[in-house]
Amino acid sequence: MKKYAILMCCMGNICRSPTAEGVLRAKLEAAGLADLVELDSAGTHDYHVGRAPDARSQRHALRRGYDLSALRARQVVVADFSRFDLVLAMDQANLSALHALHADAGADKLRLLMSFATQHNAEEVPDPYYGEGDGFERVLDYIEDACDGVIEMLRKRLT
Known part of the structure; x- marks a missing residue:
């Protein structure tokens, strides 16, 4: 069975999207869903390719039990749109950049991460x-x- 695949995206892939990858990975494990989901993160820009997440992101995440140290930044590529079932952007600017990269990707594939939030408006x-x-x-x-x-x-x- 093919895993359901989710890609988290921000601009440089060193703060928000690796944090989202780390948090979702931990929540998938806790929910017993980790074996059913493929997860990754990427940036819409190539500013930090190959670099670890920002030290501040790592420090704050680790305080809550999320270890981001093994993650490395990469840039989104067109093939990601066929590889991933859901591509979640951290903000409108990155959502627009993703739409520009793949104009045919619809709202069922490209969404804002916060569209899933229930506690924060x-x-x-x-x-x-x-x-x-x-x-x-x-x-x-x-x-x-x-x-x-x-x-x-x-x-x-x-x-």
Whole structure:
């Protein structure tokens, strides 16, 4: 059986999308769904290809039990649109960049991660890169909420 495949996307793939990958991976394990889902993250730009997630992202994530240290940034490629069933963007700018890369990808494939959130009334996961520490905590709060919604969607779809 083919695994359901999800790709998390932000701009550089060093803050938000690797955090989302790490959080969702842990939540998939806890929900007993890890064997049914393929998961990855990528950036819409090539700024940090091959680099580990931002040290601040790693530090804040680790405080909540998410280890991002093995992840490495990569850029989205056109083949990702056939490989992944769901491509989740962290914000509208990256969603637009993904649509520009693959104009035929519809709303069933390309969505904002926060469209799955139930506790936070935010459309986007804000970019914490140029901010201070509390931005990274907000990112984790939003991503944990949205990933809970992704888990609920996957439970309905896969079980």
